[in-house]
Amino acid sequence: MLHLEFYDSDQEIERRTGADIAWVFDLEGEEGFRVREENVIQDLTELQGIVLATGGGSVLSKETRNRLSARGIVVYLETPIEKQVARTQRDKRRPLLQTEEAPREVLERLAAERNPLYAEIADFTVRTDEQSARAVASQIIDQLGF
Numbered sequence: 587m588l589h590l591e592f593y594d595s596d597q598e599i600e601r602r603t604g605a606d607i608a609w610v611f612d613l614e615g616e617e618g619f620r621v622r623e624e625n626v627i628q629d630l631t632e633l634q635g636i637v638l639a640t641g642g643g644s645v646l647s648k649e650t651r652n653r654l655s656a657r658g659i660v661v662y663l664e665t666p667i668e669k670q671v672a673r674t675q676r677d678k679r680r681p682l683l684q685t686e687e688a689p690r691e692v693l694e695r696l697a698a699e700r701n702p703l704y705a706e707i708a709d710f711t712v713r714t715d716e717q718s719a720r721a722v723a724s725q726i727i728d729q730l731g732f
């Protein structure tokens with residue numbers, strides 16, 4: 587049976603810094619966070635036999651996009667804005683959403699900038715709004731042909 591190790595770029599940043607993501611944003615701003623994110627993804631994409639969940643903003647880096655495309659099979663988990671709003675509304679750990687601006691507007695702005703970048707590197711896309719996380723995972727496994 588195939589065994590894949592799971593990594594998450596945010597968790598890896600938190601492990602290396604000993605700080606949570608919100609704290610990294612507070613101390614170093616988004617710019618500092620993005621440098622850390624790029625470095626972590628550079629290291630993790632050197633590994634084999636892993637599943638890597640990246641932060642949603644990681645694709646803003648061209649180097650990261652190139653590394654993900656070159657080293658892995660990229661699955662774009664597509665979620666409509668409506669669902670993104672619902673799933674994040676009680677979560678206080680997302681610094682980009684802790685602003686005066688309405689979450690929906692922020693999410694729409696981020697989507698407009700990022701969706702073309704997700705599309706650019708995705709090997710395939712799975713919608714996450716119509717099914718449970720388990721069903722999404724099973725659909726990905728089917729698509730991969732494992």
Ligand SMILES: Nc1ncnc2c1ncn2[C@@H]1O[C@H](COP(=O)(O)OP(=O)(O)O)[C@@H](O)[C@H]1O
Pocket residue numbers: 642673674714715717718719722
């Ligand atoms: N397919 C799904 N069905 C229902 N809830 C989901 C699904 N996928 C994610 N969620 C929920 O949405 C929230 C955000 O998910 P998360 O995986 O943290 O998103 P991301 O890492 O992309 O920001 C979590 O509370 C999670 O349980």
Ligand SMILES: O=C(O)C1=C[C@@H](OP(=O)(O)O)[C@@H](O)[C@H](O)C1
Pocket residue numbers: 596607640641642643644679680681682
């Ligand atoms: O979209 C973004 O820019 C971010 C998404 C977060 O990760 P998730 O996509 O796992 O929520 C985390 O990296 C940080 O708060 C910034």
